Each structure stands twice: as C-alpha cells, then as structure tokens.
Amino acid sequence: MSHQPVAVVGIGQTHHKKSRADVSIAGLVREAALRALEDANMDWSDIDAVVLGKAPDLFEGVMKPEMYLADALGAVNKPMFRVHTAGSVGGSTGIVGSHLVSSGRHKRVLSIAFEKQSEGNAQFALGGGKGASIGAGGAFAPFIRAYIRRSGAPEDIGWQVAVKDRLNGAKNPYAHLKLADITIEKVKESPMMWDPLHFLESCPSSDGACAVVFTDEQGGKAASKPPAWVLATAMKSEPSTFAGRDPVSPAAAHACSDEIYRAIGVTNPREQIDCAELYVPFSWYEPMWLEAHDIAAPGDGWRMTAEGATALDGSFPVNMSGGVLSSNPIGASGLLRFAEAALQVRGMAGEHQVGGAKLALAQAYGANAQFYAMWAVGSSLDPLG
Amino acid sequence: MPDVVRESVFNLQFPFTRSLGSTLSTFFSALAQGQLIGVRTGGRVIAPPLEYDPDTAADAGTDYVKVGPKGTVSSWTWVPEPTHLHTVKHPFAFAFITLDGADTPMIHVVDAGSESAMAAGMRVEAKFKPTEECAGRIDDIIAFVPAADPSPSDGAGEPYAAPAENAITMLDSFCDLTYVDNTSASTLLWMESLLKGQIIGQVCPMCNRTYVGPRNMCCVDAIPLDESTLVTVPDRGVVTNFTIITPVQYPGQTETEPFVRVSILLEGTDAVMAQQSVLEIPASEVRVGMHVEAVWAPESERDVSDIGNRGWGSGGECIRGWRPTGQPDEPAENFVERMM
Numbered sequence A: 001m002s003h004q005p006v007a008v009v010g011i012g013q014t015h016h017k018k019s020r021a022d023v024s025i026a027g028l029v030r031e032a033a034l035r036a037l038e039d040a041n042m043d044w045s046d047i048d049a050v051v052l053g054k055a056p057d058l059f060e061g062v063m064k065p066e067m068y069l070a071d072a073l074g075a076v077n078k079p080m081f082r083v084h085t086a087g088s089v090g091g092s093t094g095i096v097g098s099h100l101v102s103s104g105r106h107k108r109v110l111s112i113a114f115e116k117q118s119e120g121n122a123q124f125a126l127g128g129g130k131g132a133s134i135g136a137g138g139a140f141a142p143f144i145r146a147y148i149r150r151s152g153a154p155e156d157i158g159w160q161v162a163v164k165d166r167l168n169g170a171k172n173p174y175a176h177l178k179l180a181d182i183t184i185e186k187v188k189e190s191p192m193m194w195d196p197l198h199f200l201e202s203c204p205s206s207d208g209a210c211a212v213v214f215t216d217e218q219g220g221k222a223a224s225k226p227p228a229w230v231l232a233t234a235m236k237s238e239p240s241t242f243a244g245r246d247p248v249s250p251a252a253a254h255a256c257s258d259e260i261y262r263a264i265g266v267t268n269p270r271e272q273i274d275c276a277e278l279y280v281p282f283s284w285y286e287p288m289w290l291e292a293h294d295i296a297a298p299g300d301g302w303r304m305t306a307e308g309a310t311a312l313d314g315s316f317p318v319n320m321s322g323g324v325l326s327s328n329p330i331g332a333s334g335l336l337r338f339a340e341a342a343l344q345v346r347g348m349a350g351e352h353q354v355g356g357a358k359l360a361l362a363q364a365y366g367a368n369a370q371f372y373a374m375w376a377v378g379s380s381l382d383p384l385g
Numbered sequence B: 001m002p003d004v005v006r007e008s009v010f011n012l013q014f015p016f017t018r019s020l021g022s023t024l025s026t027f028f029s030a031l032a033q034g035q036l037i038g039v040r041t042g043g044r045v046i047a048p049p050l051e052y053d054p055d056t057a058a059d060a061g062t063d064y065v066k067v068g069p070k071g072t073v074s075s076w077t078w079v080p081e082p083t084h085l086h087t088v089k090h091p092f093a094f095a096f097i098t099l100d101g102a103d104t105p106m107i108h109v110v111d112a113g114s115e116s117a118m119a120a121g122m123r124v125e126a127k128f129k130p131t132e133e134c135a136g137r138i139d140d141i142i143a144f145v146p147a148a149d150p151s152p153s154d155g156a157g158e159p160y161a162a163p164a165e166n167a168i169t170m171l172d173s174f175c176d177l178t179y180v181d182n183t184s185a186s187t188l189l190w191m192e193s194l195l196k197g198q199i200i201g202q203v204c205p206m207c208n209r210t211y212v213g214p215r216n217m218c219c220v221d222a223i224p225l226d227e228s229t230l231v232t233v234p235d236r237g238v239v240t241n242f243t244i245i246t247p248v249q250y251p252g253q254t255e256t257e258p259f260v261r262v263s264i265l266l267e268g269t270d271a272v273m274a275q276q277s278v279l280e281i282p283a284s285e286v287r288v289g290m291h292v293e294a295v296w297a298p299e300s301e302r303d304v305s306d307i308g309n310r311g312w313g314s315g316g317e318c319i320r321g322w323r324p325t326g327q328p329d330e331p332a333e334n335f336v337e338r339m340m
Helices: A027-041 A065-069 A089-102 A122-126 A135-151 A156-169 A185-188 A215-221 A249-265 A285-292 A301-306 A328-344 B021-030 B187-194 B332-338
Strands: A006-013 A049-054 A078-082 A108-116 A192-194 A207-216 A228-237 A275-277 A358-364 A371-378 B006-021 B038-039 B044-046 B064-067 B072-077 B091-101 B104-108 B123-128 B139-144 B168-181 B201-202 B211-212 B229-232 B236-245 B260-264 B273-277 B291-296 B321-324
Touching: A006 A027, A006 A089, A006 A215, A006 A328, A027 A065, A027 A108, A027 A207, A027 B021, A049 A065, A049 A328, A065 A078, A078 A089, A089 A108, A089 A228, A089 A358, A089 A371, A089 B044, A108 A328, A122 A135, A135 A192, A135 A285, A135 B236, A135 B332, A156 A185, A156 A285, A156 A301, A192 B236, A207 A215, A207 A328, A228 A249, A249 A285, A249 A358, A249 A371, A275 A328, A285 A301, A285 B104, A301 A328, A301 A358, A328 A358, B021 B038, B021 B091, B091 B139, B168 B187, B187 B201, B211 B229, B236 B332, B260 B332, B273 B321
Parallel strands: A049 A078, A049 A108, A275 A358, B104 B139
Antiparallel strands: A006 A207, A006 A228, A108 A207, A228 A371, A358 A371, B006 B168, B038 B044, B038 B064, B072 B091, B072 B123, B091 B104, B123 B139, B201 B211, B201 B229, B236 B260, B236 B291, B260 B273, B291 B321
16 A cells, blocks of 8 residues: 655644533634644645544534534535544544545645533433433443452552643643642542542543644645654454453554554564553553553553653653543544644643653544554654664 | 334433534524624625635634525425424425525525415515514524515614624523334344343354344354354353442433442353343442342333343343342452453
8 A cells, every 4th residue: 555654734722621612513623623724834725625523423412513514614625524433533533634645635634523522411422312321431440440450450550640640731721620739639539430430530521622734745844843744543443342352451452552563663662652642531541551552561551650650751651631531522532642642743742741752652442442543653754763 | 033123212302502602692692682693704794694604614703794684585495294393383494595685595494374385586584483582592583474575674784783792602402303223133032032031142153152132143253143043041140340330410310329230141151231230239249250140020010112223131121130149259350351
C-alpha cells in the first residue's frame, strides 16, 4: 500500500465544561474547528474533506448530526464522513482523517469530534434507554477488580492516578476539572460509585469538541508552526462477549500497540517513547493499559504509577493533559488524546509540556473494552533515527 | 427453526435539552414576542438565522432583520395522516415558506384545509399562539394559513435590534420513539424455553463451546448453528464477575439504592448470562466463584416482552434472580476468561 507522510498542522479544542449552555452543538464544534484552522493558518475553503466523530446519537438525541452539521463545518460540496466506534471514536476520527491524506486522495482534511453530554444523560443512553443502567463504570469495575487480584496491586494505585491526572489537568487551560487541591485522602473519602471505583476515580461528564487539521508532506514542511508527523496508526476490534476473552488485558489492545511498534521500529516502548496519552476514564486503567500495550511487563504497570514514572516529570509521563479523568466529552475524548500527543511533539503543550518530547503515543478504547485506536506521532519523520 | 415472526414493540422516551447559542437564542426570544427575524449575511437574508453562512461556513454575524409574518410557499408535501407527535391533528402540509424580507425558505406547517388548496406561490401568514402561551419554540407558530391580504408584510426587511440579553436560551426537546423489532428465530426459541422454565443453549460442533441463549452462530468460529445444536443446560452455575452500582438518577431510572449485577457461568457452558440479579444476600456478600441457582417466577407470572434480539442471556421476567446454593466457592482466578 502506498503511504504518504501526513502532518498534523492544526489543533483546536473547546473549553470543556459540565454544560456549555452558551453554545449550540454547531457553535461547539465550530469553536474547536476555528481554533484548529487558525493554528494551521487556514480558512474553511482550504479544507478538502471533513470527518466527524461522536459517540452514540442517543447521548444528545440528535440523530445523524453529521447531516445537521455539514454546512456548519464547511463541508458543502466536499466529502463528509461520520465515524462511530463508541468511546474510541475520537481516535478513529483522527485516524480516518489521516488516511484520507496518506492515501493521496486529499491534501487537507479536518477531523472533528464532539459530545454535548449536558443535552442528555450518559447513563440513560448507555443503558439503552432503560432503568438500572450499569453505565461505563459498572461495566468496567469487574475488569478492574480482576486486574487488582491478578497483579496484587495495592489499593491506593487508583487513588494516585486520580490525583496525578487532576494535577495535570489543573495545568491545562481547556480542562473541565481543575482540581489543584486534590489529595489521596479526598479521593479515598469520595463516595463509592462502582466498587472499587470512588467518585473521584471516575471521569466527569463534559461538553466539548476537538479538531485536527491534517496535510501532506509538502504542507507539513511549509507550515508556519512545527508539525507533528503521524508515524503510524492502528485500529483493532474484538467481540464484546465470547468465551475465552480476557477483558483485563484484551488481545485487541496488545495487537493494536504491536502494530504501531512494528511500524515505527519500537522494540522497547518504555525507553523509546517519550510520553503517552492513554484513555483512562477510570483511574485503574492507567496500569491496565501500560501492561496491555506492553509498556510495562504483565503485573508491573502499577509499579510505574507507584514509582511516579507516569507523572509529568517522570520517566514515562502519561496523560499530561489531565486525560479523560479531567475532561470527558466522550466522542471527543479519543481525539483529545491524539491531539495532546501531537501538541507534545510540536512543543506546544504549554504548562503540561514534556521537555524534548520527540515521539508520543496516543490511545483510545471503546464499548466493552473491545475497540482500540492508536497512533504514534513524532517531531520528525524519523524521531528514532 | 420456527418461521413465525413475532414483533416486539419498544418505546424510548427522554427529555433532551438544547442550548441554543447566541443566534438561535435571539431568534427564539424574538419569536416568543411574535417577531420573526433573519440574518443578513453573504448578500442575502437567511431566515431563520444561522450562526454561519451555509455556503462558506463563515460567521454569519448579527445583522438581524425583521421578516414575515407573511410569506410565499415555494414547495410543499401533504401529510394526510398526522401522528400523535404532529402539532396539527388534521391533514396539513409541510411547506417551504420564504418569508417577506428573506431570501431563503423556512419549513413549517401550512394549514389550508385541503390538499387542493395548496399551491406553489400561495401567500400565507403566520398564525401565532396567544402571546402568554408562547414559549420560544418553533410551534409558537401554530401554522401558516392562507393570507387574508396577500400584500407585502409591514416592516419586513427592517433592521431588528436584538436585546442585550435573550430571554430564551434553552429548548426542551422531548424524545418519544416507538420502534418495532422482528424477533429472531433464535430469540423466539429462547423466549419459549424461559416460559417453560428451561434454559437452552447451542453447542458449536467445531470448538465444542456451549453458548447460553441460542444465537444461531458461533462467534469464535463464525459458523452458523442450527436446531440440531440446541441443548438444555442446568439452571445452576457460578458467579464469574459482579458489579455494584450506585444509581445515578435519570428519567426512566428504576433504581434508588445501590444494586448488584453479576455474570453467571452455568454448569457445563462457556458463555455467561450477564447482568443478572442476586437474591437473598446483600450486595456486599456477592463473590466471584460463588455457586448460585435460578429463582424462577411462577409460570403464570413469566413474561418475555422485554427481551430483544441482542439480549442474549436476559432472563426477562421469567427468572427473578439467582440465590446462593451454599456450596463452597470455586477459586476466583478460574473465571478471568469467563467474565463476559
């Protein structure tokens, strides 16, 4: 397959909040898109195709919002795509946008993802519109309990992740939660939501959007600001339920990162990759993904958290932006991870910048921990060279 | 397999809310006062106003103008049988109406009495609800009706001075969706077995896995499974995972207190029954590895109406829940790959 280099030259996001009652859905997505276009020094007319992603339409009760948003996003007379892969959709939306450029079909593509959770109710939507919804926390709590049992991790690991990500979020001007005074004690004392997950170990419900502008090698080299180069992309899926599935360390999660590492020649991810944005909507998913993506050895992910390796000033920073635990406009949450990785290698992450980041990883997962999207971005086309 | 088609009817209701943003807040706030407006952008007046120029996506600005209340029908479609969701209960038309002072049409109801009264080019005027009933919704206009006087609207095209703050910034959007699912052959078999107090599954001849809740396929080998693979399985098994939910309140929520849901691996099977209730013990005593047995509803109270095609393993109103048998627990680590 011919593959042309792809550059991220524009990134924009909204200020994420519990309710962005000041804007319509169109206003929300345009806010992110306009910031991305400004960052790319482009106008709507420069864009050749638009890719829109969001989680299930039942979240806002707006069916097929890509139809309603086509003209708001400048897609008139241009191709427009809708992507949906549950919680991983933001990542998939970025990947689809990058492929439209890498395939040579389009020169400049806008990927945008959003959720306006305040218009509906996530528990209602995830419960299929019925009572007694177990929600995402209820679905993932058993996997987390099994991880704790399997790894022998001490109970405070989840609390540590919750504090670390919120302290990072406090440095991110766009984050929904800015909990600069959070402590282990506060997390531990917060209400139990989905045993063993406390309230402060869980993601918020947010309104927000994220947009990314992609262009080709020529466009990337000509960009006025440093580009991030998309070095590899991967998406993997597995069934939600089948006899023999390991939901704690899913085969599709391993396969997704394997493909990324092979594509860019990474043999020791912990040493060779500078930082990662992993989809951690519930605290314990940090050590779980470190293991499922072979950054830590099986059973050792929690040790990286305990040793401070995943802190902003650690040897392998994770969720520098504050992560899903600080902002969760569900459909956009994956693209926010992908965008933060790109900001890091562009050197544009502000107070949550990892010094000298050259190679960054981003991941999103969705549904019953069954859809995975991942990319690696670099400050150059050969950051390991 | 039986070829009977059973229809399951489901209803979905939710009170969604919309935040309108500045432009639509201005429109709906004016509408609540009986004033229709548009926005002048790109050399034309778009009514109702948009936040952006639909051709270029450029910001449409705030150069608001008064439009209507009369307009001209450019196209229409007749609705002979309104549903309970339509605001007009007798036959009517949905029409594109270009309001006086506007260059683009809006869609609304035209109540002209009969289809033969409808025509492109007809002059219509907005018939508003009484002011005290107007809420800043598009149905503040009951309908457009044939204009008594076809002459141009007074004041159309004049500038509209928007107030500094809009009275209307949110919109209630109540969803009421009824949908019909044709029950699949395998779901029908599942329903019939539950009504008889039996649990059935299918054995894949290739991998020998037993699925609980027939699904007419093996999702590992991706082969179809037919009636010859059906088996009756025990209504006893082991809890392979559990979750304790602190219920978040939302419209339609049925729970107020923390509740537990478990996955159960029945004896001799390979696929769990998920999201089951546990009876007779508190949530805090539920354990992975615990032996349980089904508590069946009396035959006369069994009901399968809430079981859909994707609810493999749902016991409907036939299985009340599961109670501990008191046997010693199995080791929890045996069930990591049988959680889901």
